[in-house]
Amino acid sequence: MTAIASPAPGDVIAKPQREPVLVVSDLRAYYQTHYFGIVREVRAVDDISLHINPDEIYGLAGESSCGKTTLIKTIAGAIQPPLNVVGGSVRFNFGGAPLDVYASTPQARNAIRWRHLSYIMQGSMSVLNPVRRVRQSFIDFAFRHIGQPMPQFIDTIVAHLERLHLQANVLDAYPHELSGGMRQRVTIALATVCRPEFIIADEPTTALDVVVQKGVLAMIRGIQREIGSSMLFVTHDLAVHANLTDRLGIMYAGRIVEEGPTAEIFRAPKHPYTANLIHSLPRIGDTAPKKGLDGVPPNLAEPPPGCRFHPRCPLAMDICRRENPAMEPSGPGRRVACFAVTRGEPS
Amino acid sequence: MLSILRDLLRYNREFAAGAVLLAIVVALAAMSAFAPMPPEDVYVVPPDVPPSWAYPMGTTSRGQDVFWQLAFAIRNTLLFGFIVAILSRILSLVIGLVSGYLGGIVDRVLMSINDTFIVMPLFPILVMFYFVMKDRMSWAALALVMAGLGWAYDARLIRSIAMSLRTRQFTEQSVFSGMSTSQIVTQDHLPYVMPIVFSTTMNNINWSIGLEVTLSVLGFTNINTPTIGVMIYWANQHTAMTAGVWWWIFFPVALVIMTFIGLFLLAVSMNEYIDPRSRLSRMRGTRT
Amino acid sequence: MSEPLLEVRNVCKAFGMGGLLARYRFAAVNDVSFTIEQDRHEIFTIIGESGSGKTTLARMILNLVPMTSGSIRFRGTDLATIRRPADRLAFMGHVQPIFQNPFEAFNPLKRVDRYLFTTARRFTDARSTGEVESRADLALRKVGLSLAEVKQRFPHELSGGQLQRVAVARSLISEPSLIVADEPVSMVDASIRMSIVNLFKTLRDDLNVSIIYITHDLATAYYISDRIMIMKKGEVVESGPARTVLADPQHPYSILLRNSVLSPDAKGELLEPQFSTTERDLAGTR
Numbered sequence: 001m002t003a004i005a006s007p008a009p010g011d012v013i014a015k016p017q018r019e020p021v022l023v024v025s026d027l028r029a030y031y032q033t034h035y036f037g038i039v040r041e042v043r044a045v046d047d048i049s050l051h052i053n054p055d056e057i058y059g060l061a062g063e064s065s066c067g068k069t070t071l072i073k074t075i076a077g078a079i080q081p082p083l084n085v086v087g088g089s090v091r092f093n094f095g096g097a098p099l100d101v102y103a104s105t106p107q108a109r110n111a112i113r114w115r116h117l118s119y120i121m122q123g124s125m126s127v128l129n130p131v132r133r134v135r136q137s138f139i140d141f142a143f144r145h146i147g148q149p150m151p152q153f154i155d156t157i158v159a160h161l162e163r164l165h166l167q168a169n170v171l172d173a174y175p176h177e178l179s180g181g182m183r184q185r186v187t188i189a190l191a192t193v194c195r196p197e198f199i200i201a202d203e204p205t206t207a208l209d210v211v212v213q214k215g216v217l218a219m220i221r222g223i224q225r226e227i228g229s230s231m232l233f234v235t236h237d238l239a240v241h242a243n244l245t246d247r248l249g250i251m252y253a254g255r256i257v258e259e260g261p262t263a264e265i266f267r268a269p270k271h272p273y274t275a276n277l278i279h280s281l282p283r284i285g286d287t288a289p290k291k292g293l294d295g296v297p298p299n300l301a302e303p304p305p306g307c308r309f310h311p312r313c314p315l316a317m318d319i320c321r322r323e324n325p326a327m328e329p330s331g332p333g334r335r336v337a338c339f340a341v342t343r344g345e346p347s
Numbered sequence: 348m349l350s351i352l353r354d355l356l357r358y359n360r361e362f363a364a365g366a367v368l369l370a371i372v373v374a375l376a377a378m379s380a381f382a383p384m385p386p387e388d389v390y391v392v393p394p395d396v397p398p399s400w401a402y403p404m405g406t407t408s409r410g411q412d413v414f415w416q417l418a419f420a421i422r423n424t425l426l427f428g429f430i431v432a433i434l435s436r437i438l439s440l441v442i443g444l445v446s447g448y449l450g451g452i453v454d455r456v457l458m459s460i461n462d463t464f465i466v467m468p469l470f471p472i473l474v475m476f477y478f479v480m481k482d483r484m485s486w487a488a489l490a491l492v493m494a495g496l497g498w499a500y501d502a503r504l505i506r507s508i509a510m511s512l513r514t515r516q517f518t519e520q521s522v523f524s525g526m527s528t529s530q531i532v533t534q535d536h537l538p539y540v541m542p543i544v545f546s547t548t549m550n551n552i553n554w555s556i557g558l559e560v561t562l563s564v565l566g567f568t569n570i571n572t573p574t575i576g577v578m579i580y581w582a583n584q585h586t587a588m589t590a591g592v593w594w595w596i597f598f599p600v601a602l603v604i605m606t607f608i609g610l611f612l613l614a615v616s617m618n619e620y621i622d623p624r625s626r627l628s629r630m631r632g633t634r635t
Numbered sequence: 636m637s638e639p640l641l642e643v644r645n646v647c648k649a650f651g652m653g654g655l656l657a658r659y660r661f662a663a664v665n666d667v668s669f670t671i672e673q674d675r676h677e678i679f680t681i682i683g684e685s686g687s688g689k690t691t692l693a694r695m696i697l698n699l700v701p702m703t704s705g706s707i708r709f710r711g712t713d714l715a716t717i718r719r720p721a722d723r724l725a726f727m728g729h730v731q732p733i734f735q736n737p738f739e740a741f742n743p744l745k746r747v748d749r750y751l752f753t754t755a756r757r758f759t760d761a762r763s764t765g766e767v768e769s770r771a772d773l774a775l776r777k778v779g780l781s782l783a784e785v786k787q788r789f790p791h792e793l794s795g796g797q798l799q800r801v802a803v804a805r806s807l808i809s810e811p812s813l814i815v816a817d818e819p820v821s822m823v824d825a826s827i828r829m830s831i832v833n834l835f836k837t838l839r840d841d842l843n844v845s846i847i848y849i850t851h852d853l854a855t856a857y858y859i860s861d862r863i864m865i866m867k868k869g870e871v872v873e874s875g876p877a878r879t880v881l882a883d884p885q886h887p888y889s890i891l892l893r894n895s896v897l898s899p900d901a902k903g904e905l906l907e908p909q910f911s912t913t914e915r916d917l918a919g920t921r
Contacts, residue, residue: 063824
């Protein structure tokens with residue numbers, strides 16, 4: 001940046017005190033299949049750049065099959081053919097030890113797992129082994145990372161469970177003996193017991209009832225603040241983002257279309273897609289008619305030319321049909337990919 | 348359907364290899380229509396001639412041309428396998444789908460019959476049939492008996508699929524669209540089990556040919572209708588191996604092994620092809 | 636019009652659970668009563684979390700599962716007496732369902748238009764292909780689609796929102812007076828959700844259909860419902876006019892539910908942990 005003197009809107013974010021924990025640059029990940037001689041390419045993650053700072057919860061919102069699950073798989077380095085990274089990079093920075101996920105050895109990638117990078121997934125049953133007691137899951141996941149002798153290790157676990165208001169006796173339970181909310185808290189405990197710098201949470205509360213969801217979200221927030229890790233929190237539920245995340249990225253058809261501080265986005269959404277999503281949210285006490293968007297999300301195997309949102313966009317202009325808008329700074333800490341916003345409406 | 352076969356031939360090596368093997372076998376069976384002599388006749392050619400230009404597979408000790416004998420034998424054996432498979436498929440489909448969809452008392456009655464058939468030992472029963480019926484034990488009767496015994500496992504498999512299909516929302520959508528039970532079973536559920544039926548058909552043909560050969564070799568069938576098993580039976584009766592007439596045994600055995608491998612490869616490639624969604628996406632590819 | 640459209644009276648449904656020796660009965664629905672009037676077309680919402688019995692209740696209203704005790708009368712006819720196929724068919728002409736997951740509600744191996752055509756053949760006087768197709772087209776136009784968009788299509792060629800519209804259109808062909816919609820928008824994407832929800836309003840206002848809307852989402856319930864009924868573990872804890880109940884819930888569970896709804900206007904505020912209430916509820920779920 002040359003113009004340091006004027007705090008231009010081009011300044012993406014005020015200089016962070018510490019380096020970001022995660023930097024994703026120009027990431028492209030496509031599903032490439034060759035079945036019976038027919039080649040298909042689904043551009044699930046197409047040119048995404050983002051960074052996540054220490055001690056922040058970055059929310060990622062988007063509809064089904066917009067590529068958000070693919071994005072977190074790619075960030076976690078957990079991809080398998082037919083999903084391939086076609087370009088770009090994913091770089092972690094754990095306490096001054098940088099790691100480029102797609103330029104490092106599998107051993108180096110495995111070494112960071114759970115110690116520095118952990119996951120909270122939607123289906124708690126798929127994390128916890130259904131035929132073994134919870135204690136065994138903790139031993140499997142965390143014992144070698146914590147490196148304490150067994151009695152102290154168990155003490156550490158019990159102390160950690162207490163943070164999530166779980167009693168020591170859940171260790172002796174089988175997963176099916178716990179309720180859905182307790183099970184999800186156990187998986188949160190599993191993911192945070194090694195105090196990782198980075199946590200990926202994929203729809204962790206979607207399967208829970210609303211009453212339980214609120215409590216679990218509060219615990220995720222509390223424990224994240226306590227251990228000071230960064231979190232990438234993915235859910236399609238915008239109300240969850242409004243309550244939990246610090247910054248928010250909105251994905252549409254494999255791209256991030258808007259990014260900024262969550263409260264700012266909710267206060268004044270800029271991208272027409274975001275604006276519709278937020279304005280159409282029903283609220284208790286609000287009887288004004290809400291309008292959904294017409295049309296359907298594009299097929300990522302053959303996305304429309306130009307901006308992928310233009311067929312459904314009320315502000316679509318000629319240029320939107322030809323060119324793909326890049327993410328451009330728009331206001332403090334905010335970026336948006338929309339010609340109507342960055343170039344102004346046609347006069 | 349034709350385009351699916353074409354794509355399978357082009358892009359699936361197992362299917363192509365299996366299809367080629369079976370095509371050879373079927374072509375040989377079709378040759379039986381052009382045979383210069385009826386298969387039952389003996390001493391129509393010089394006996395014990397090794398394979399030569401005049402007799403490409405040699406002749407038997409009974410004065411029969413192995414090539415033409417084999418054409419008839421494989422025709423009968425294949426026909427036998429297909430008839431058993433088709434009859435037993437019909438039984439297992441009807442019983443499996445109805446039992447799985449209706450559930451309740453119908454299911455319990457049908458499945459208790461089914462389980463009885465599963466635990467019955469097949470081989471002694473077939474031998475017993477032979478001893479009871481003796482000369483009346485024709486080729487067709489054996490096929491009927493085998494079909495009656497060969498449906499039980501697959502009916503259970505089909506029932507388990509139908510049971511899970513019954514609880515799917517689209518079945519209820521069909522119910523509320525006013526479709527009758529038979530419509531739901533044949534239109535909604537049958538397509539789901541068809542790939543499995545194709546695959547088990549191949550296995551069932553293998554199974555019935557194998558049993559038929561076994562029974563025939565031991566002489567527990569009508570030894571006047573030429574089948575692969577009957578050919579081997581006669582070869583054994585004339586101690587073909589020790590007499591050095593190896594071609595009498597070698598060619599039928601080789602052909603039946605080809606049939607087995609061909610059917611097995613088809614079954615395997617069908618298995619890979621079972622998932623309907625991936626099938627649709629594979630076949631369609633990107634539509635531009 | 637003295638007879639109510641639907642009268643649910645003291646309905647209970649119990650399932651036997653456990654093994655051969657340790658059998659116990661589990662009441663999925665316990666003593667539920669409500670009435671939907673014939674001439675007042677309304678959206679009646681049943682709210683509940685998982686395990687509240689709301690889906691079991693819906694299936695009993697659709698006459699898919701028998702009730703253990705109590706009675707459900709549709710225009711005075713007890714559903715328990717509807718057993719013959721012809722009677723069932725006639726009943727289905729009046730009461731139609733809409734299912735939760737549009738991708739599950741159509742056979743993926745079949746074209747979606749077959750559901751429309753069969754419904755038209757079975758429930759209307761249309762016989763020729765032309766008549767059947769025009770019935771289907773008419774119904775599709777009511778939901779903002781047309782037959783041209785749907786004909787010959789397989790479910791995977793349509794989006795979730797389109798499929799859910801087709802499902803609504805199909806249910807409309809027989810011109811039912813009651814539609815039972817079990818979580819019809821929970822699997823539909825956010826950008827399309829409100830157009831489906833608005834569609835239900837249109838059905839009520841323009842087509843005079845009463846709708847039983849089953850959901851766990853209080854916000855959409857507030858948006859479209861006329862009356863609501865809140866269920867917990869098979870029992871009704873509170874019911875009444877939707878906006879009154881949701882604005883000022885009385886029962887402790889309704890209050891808890893209402894307070895647990897995350898407001899989109901929270902402006903990133905920290906959630907205040909409510910361990911006491913959560914803990915109690917968690918303990919209660921087992």
